[in-house]
Every structure is written in C-alpha cells, then in structure tokens.
Amino acid sequence: MVLSEEHQMIRDALRTFAQERLAPQAAKWDREHHFPKDELRELAALGAFGVAVPEEFGGAGLDYVSLALVLEEIAAGDGGTSTVISVNNCPVCSIAMMYANARQKEQWLKPLASGAMLGAFCLTEPHTGSDAAALRTTATRDGDHYVINGVKQFITSGKYADVAIVMAVTDKAAGKKGISAFWVPTTTPGYVVAGLEQKMGQHSSDTAQIVFDNCRIPAQNLIGEEGMGYKIALSGLEGGRIGIASQSVGMARAAFEAALAYAKDRETFGQPIFQHQSVQFKLSEMATQIEAARQLILHAASMKDAGLPCLKEAAMAKLFASEMAERVCSDAIQVHGGYGYVSDFPVERIYRDVRVCQIYEGTSDIQKLLIARAL
Numbered sequence: 001m002v003l004s005e006e007h008q009m010i011r012d013a014l015r016t017f018a019q020e021r022l023a024p025q026a027a028k029w030d031r032e033h034h035f036p037k038d039e040l041r042e043l044a045a046l047g048a049f050g051v052a053v054p055e056e057f058g059g060a061g062l063d064y065v066s067l068a069l070v071l072e073e074i075a076a077g078d079g080g081t082s083t084v085i086s087v088n089n090c091p092v093c094s095i096a097m098m099y100a101n102a103r104q105k106e107q108w109l110k111p112l113a114s115g116a117m118l119g120a121f122c123l124t125e126p127h128t129g130s131d132a133a134a135l136r137t138t139a140t141r142d143g144d145h146y147v148i149n150g151v152k153q154f155i156t157s158g159k160y161a162d163v164a165i166v167m168a169v170t171d172k173a174a175g176k177k178g179i180s181a182f183w184v185p186t187t188t189p190g191y192v193v194a195g196l197e198q199k200m201g202q203h204s205s206d207t208a209q210i211v212f213d214n215c216r217i218p219a220q221n222l223i224g225e226e227g228m229g230y231k232i233a234l235s236g237l238e239g240g241r242i243g244i245a246s247q248s249v250g251m252a253r254a255a256f257e258a259a260l261a262y263a264k265d266r267e268t269f270g271q272p273i274f275q276h277q278s279v280q281f282k283l284s285e286m287a288t289q290i291e292a293a294r295q296l297i298l299h300a301a302s303m304k305d306a307g308l309p310c311l312k313e314a315a316m317a318k319l320f321a322s323e324m325a326e327r328v329c330s331d332a333i334q335v336h337g338g339y340g341y342v343s344d345f346p347v348e349r350i351y352r353d354v355r356v357c358q359i360y361e362g363t364s365d366i367q368k369l370l371i372a373r374a375l
C-alpha cells in the first residue's frame with residue numbers, strides 16, 4: 001500500500017516524538033517499572049488517544065490506517081506505552097463510538113478520545129481468557145443501579161485508568177446473550193486493584209487484577225442493551241487486533257534497526273559483520289518479514305476504514321505480525337551475539353516486551369480459529 005502524504009506526515013510526527021521522548025527512556029522505565037504519565041499526556045496532545053474517533057467526539061478524526069501507523073511508531077519507541085495507547089483506542093474508544101448512547105459519548109468517549117481520561121477493558125477473568133463467554137462476573141439489577149461482583153485478570157491500565165468497560169453476566173440462563181457491558185469509573189467503591197502482575201516485559205504498562213466487590217453503578221452506565229455485552233466485546237477486539245499487530249511491527253522494527261546498526265559497527269575477521277553474507281541474509285529476511293506484516297496490517301486497516309468486515313484480515317495480521325516479531329527479535333539478539341543477551345543493548349528488553357503480542361487480545365490459536373471459520 002502506498003501511503004498518502006497525510007499518512008506519511010502522521011507517521012513522521014509520531015516517529016520524531018517516539019524517538020525523542022520514548023526510546024531514550026524505555027530501558028529506565030523497564031528497570032524501574034515506571035508508568036510514563038508525562039509522556040502519555042504529550043501523546044494525548046498529539047491526538048494518539050482517539051486516533052480514529054471523529055473530532056466532534058474529542059478524537060483526532062483520522063482513520064485505522066493512521067492508528068496502525070501511530071501504534072507502530074509508539075511501539076518502536078516503547079512497547080509498554082504502545083499497549084496503553086492501543087487499548088485506549090481499541091477496544092475502549094471503538095466500543096464507545098459504536099455502542100455508547102449520546103449521553104455516554106459526551107461523558108466517556110470525549111475525555112477518553114482526547115486523553116483527558118484513560119480507559120481499560122475488563123473481559124478476561126482468572127479462569128477464562130480464550131473462552132471469553134465463560135466469564136463469571138455478575139451484574140445484578142438493584143433499582144436504578146447494577147451491583148457488580150467478580151474478578152478480572154490481566155487488565156491493561158487497571159490501576160491508572162479512569163474508567164473501565166466491564167463485561168458481566170446479567171442473565172446466566174441466556175449464555176452468550178446473557179452478558180452485558182458497563183461503564184465503571186475506577187473511583188467507584190468496590191473497584192479494587194487487587195494486585196499488579198510481575199511481568200516478563202512491558203514494565204511501563206500496568207497489568208492488574210481487579211476485584212469487583214459489590215461495585216454499585218448507575219443503571220444508565222449499561223452500554224447498548226442487556227445481553228449485548230459479548231458481541232460488544234468481540235467487535236472491540238477486531239480493531240484491537242490490528243492495534244496489537246501494529247505494535248508487533250513497531251517492536252520488531254526497533255530490534256531490527258538496532259541489529260543493523262550493530263552489524264555495521266561490530267567487526268570480526270577484519271571487517272564489519274554486516275559484510276558477512278550470513279548476517280546480510282539474516283537482516284534481509286528480517287526486513288522482508290517486517291514489511292510483509294506491515295502490509296497485512298495496512299490491508300486490514302484500510303478494509304476497516306472502508307466499512308468492510310475484516311475479522312479474518314485483522315486476525316491474519318495479528319497472527320503473522322506477532323509471530324514474526326518474536327522471530328525477528330530473536331534474530332536481532334543473535335546478530336548481537338553475547339551482547340544481545342544482556343541489558344546494555346535494547347534487543348534483550350524488546351524481546352521480552354514483544355512476547356505477549358502472541359497472547360493478549362486473542363492468542364495465536366484464537367486467531368487461527370477465526371481465520372479457519374472464514375475459509
């Protein structure tokens with residue numbers, strides 16, 4: 001896909017920001033498990049919180065191709081930061097755009113898309129991730145309120161978010177059609193950050209377990225109608241998968257660029273290792289794989305922008321990009337030799353950061369299942 005001039009400008013602006021403000025600090029944030037509040041505020045000013053949300057709802061008024069480019073650039077600077085931004089855009093803002101009513105758009109979408117608020121998405125539970133319909137959290141109607149009880153697991157921004165979209169069972173007998181979606185401000189009594197995960201990577205983004213302990217919210221916080229929650233969650237994940245795929249490409253590119261620079265600098269047998277054909281071939285393969293993944297993403301994103309169904313294409317993009325990214329990051333370590341295995345060079349951190357892209361927002365096997373259904 002040939003990028004328009006506008007898309008190139010968006011990409012270049014985010015690249016400059018990510019390389020100046022994120023990349024130089026990524027290793028420190030990884031060591032210190034630092035949540036980059038200041039830089040997120042700057043990203044909000046650049047329109048990164050609601051890239052594909054129309055301006056009238058606080059967003060940047062761009063499209064999914066722009067969102068893919070923005071996420072690739074942020075991820076090339078810091079993986080954890082790109083996850084926070086990705087989840088805020090999709091599923092959170094995308095669900096709000098599609099299913100929130102006018103009052104909810106005013107109350108939640110506008111601040112989420114402008115970056116005045118940060119959003120989280122509470123679907124996964126301790127005993128169920130891939131089998132999302134098996135969730136057990138309940139929302140019981142009590143007059144003008146719902147009372148939510150249950151536990152949510154692996155929630156990106158669970159600690160720092162201002163509001164969460166929460167999926168809960170309102171009618172157990174109805175199965176998938178008995179799940180509903182709610183806006184839950186994180187300051188609501190009974191929204192409890194029970195713990196933060198000690199993760200392999202992405203230390204600049206918090207991943208929390210949230211306990212809902214008699215968490216009482218106004219009935220008007222229901223999104224859509226009762227029973228629509230599962231559909232709402234799956235539709236949000238469609239765009240989310242384009243986002244995770246874009247992050248994968250961003251991190252793979254950062255590892256590739258580090259490997260290329262190292263190969264041109266490091267000498268063995270009297271010449272830079274880049275002059276050895278084995279290293280050239282490895283770098284050529286890496287560059288090709290990154291470009292192939294990027295084109296799958298831009299294809300899925302442009303279908304979404306055209307209003308076409310793209311569940312299969314988004315799944316293909318996520319599957320290919322996330323698996324490619326681990327291989328490329330591993331090869332980047334190999335090019336660095338022993339230095340790739342230590343934290344003096346960025347590839348060790350990026351390899352840890354990228355691994356989860358094959359897991360969150362649908363594992364590789366879930367993507368294969370979705371693709372198979374469309375064959």
Ligand SMILES: CC(C)(COP(=O)(O)OP(=O)(O)OC[C@H]1O[C@@H](n2cnc3c(N)ncnc32)[C@H](O)[C@@H]1OP(=O)(O)O)[C@@H](O)C(=O)NCCC(=O)NCCSC(=O)CCS(=O)O
Pocket residue numbers: 087121123124129130131132133154155156157176230231232234235236237238311359360361362363366369370
């Ligand atoms: C494994 C699954 C794919 C199984 O899905 P199902 O077979 O149970 O679902 P369906 O019957 O196909 O669909 C139910 C319902 O939803 C509608 N639907 C489906 N997809 C879409 C869409 N893209 N847009 C709109 N609507 C959609 C479908 O038409 C049906 O509606 P009707 O009943 O016909 O009206 C699925 O369970 C799955 O994807 N599992 C993986 C879950 C997952 O990715 N979890 C990760 C969550 S997030 C996370 O990892 C934490 C990180 S973070 O903080 O974000």
